Amino acid sequence: MEGIVIKSTGSWYLVQTQERNFYNCKIRGRFKTKGIQSTNPIAVGDEVSFSKEKEDGMGVINSIHPRRNYLIRKATKLSSRSHIIASNIDYAIIVISLAFPRTSSGFIDRFLITAEAYHIPSILVFNKIDLNDSEIENQMNEWMEIYQKIGYNCLALSAKTGEGVDALKKLIQNKTNLFSGHSGVGKSALINSIQPGLQLKTSIVSLSTEKGTHTTTFAEMHPLDFGGYIIDTPGIKGFGLIDFEPEEVPKYFLEFGKYASKCKFTNCSHTHEPNCAVINAVNNSEIAQSRYNNYLAIINDDYFSEKPY
Numbered sequence: 001m002e003g004i005v006i007k008s009t010g011s012w013y014l015v016q017t018q019e020r021n022f023y024n025c026k027i028r029g030r031f032k033t034k035g036i037q038s039t040n041p042i043a044v045g046d047e048v049s050f051s052k053e054k055e056d057g058m059g060v061i062n063s064i065h066p067r068r069n070y071l072i073r074k075a076t077k078l079s080s081r082s083h084i085i086a087s088n089i090d091y092a093i094i095v096i097s098l099a100f101p102r103t104s105s106g107f108i109d110r111f112l113i114t115a116e117a118y119h120i121p122s123i124l125v126f127n128k129i130d131l132n133d134s135e136i137e138n139q140m141n142e143w144m145e146i147y148q149k150i151g152y153n154c155l156a157l158s159a160k161t162g163e164g165v166d167a168l169k170k171l172i173q174n175k176t177n178l179f180s181g182h183s184g185v186g187k188s189a190l191i192n193s194i195q196p197g198l199q200l201k202t203s204i205v206s207l208s209t210e211k212g213t214h215t216t217t218f219a220e221m222h223p224l225d226f227g228g229y230i231i232d233t234p235g236i237k238g239f240g241l242i243d244f245e246p247e248e249v250p251k252y253f254l255e256f257g258k259y260a261s262k263c264k265f266t267n268c269s270h271t272h273e274p275n276c277a278v279i280n281a282v283n284n285s286e287i288a289q290s291r292y293n294n295y296l297a298i299i300n301d302d303y304f305s306e307k308p309y
């Protein structure tokens with residue numbers, strides 16, 4: 001049988017099949033996953049093959065399908081081993097509020113490049129549009145244009161009035177979704193508007209440079225009534241805790257790509273080099289100034305140079 005692991009306790013796993021049946025499963029003996037040295041052989045989100053055991057009704061997981069992506073972090077501060085938080089995530093959804101509290105474009109760009117590094121497509125959700133005055137409305141339209149041009153899906157909605165929520169539901173239907181955004185932007189309100197009654201534990205990853213506490217709580221996937229899942233990641237504070245080298249950052253600013261290949265130097269950092277096609281594109285307004293400023297801030301600040309573990 002085939003299914004998706006939607007909950008893990010470390011010793012057994014809850015697997016949901018496509019027919020929406022649930023099975024408690026174990027793994028038998030040594031279970032090897034290729035490539036990563038992780039403390040957990042199976043993570044929430046994993047697609048697995050399993051067989052039903054006659055005796056106790058439990059299932060036994062026989063194999064795991066290749067992961068399309070995964071969130072990972074070091075198991076403990078000094079460990080070389082890692083803990084896989086969740087895998088096969090379809091969308092990292094950043095909830096943004098431009099009224100109050102105000103999400104900065106720096107926060108958005110850090111989130112987006114982190115998601116790129118994890119190979120997870122992002123959706124930008126501008127919440128609280130019921131509070132938009134004309135100034136915020138203009139700003140929102142400007143930002144939506146910037147990010148849509150890069151290729152990101154952007155939605156404007158109000159968790160409070162429900163306006164625009166159906167469009168988001170359509171997008172996330174039958175997908176595995178991770179909601180994120182800093183405190184107060186309306187994640188809980190939005191999730192409740194998507195599926196009333198769905199209570200996440202800590203709801204949700206908020207991207208931060210805080211050195212998160214190293215609790216080993218397990219993530220969980222909550223099925224949506226209309227199909228798909230929302231991932232809950234209790235105890236996980238930082239989505240941004242990933243080992244980046246500053247040299248890698250330009251490739252996660254997706255719109256830099258087509259210019260970067262035309263820079264005079266192949267290892268151009270797009271900061272001071274002569275004949276830098278990225279800087280030229282910024283000067284021609286082909287690349288948004290805000291994106292370039294955030295790029296400079298990111299490669300210069302200790303967010304990447306300081307290793308969190």
Ligand code: GDP
Nearest residue numbers: 127128131158159160183184185186187188189
């Ligand atoms: P979270 O910390 O991201 O989970 O944010 P909450 O869902 O707790 O929302 C924070 C505050 O913003 C609460 O007072 C909500 O009622 C309010 N809020 C959330 N969404 C909206 C919205 O679309 N419009 C308005 N006006 N307020 C909202």
Ligand code: ZN
Nearest residue numbers: 263268270276
């Ligand atoms: Zn350059």
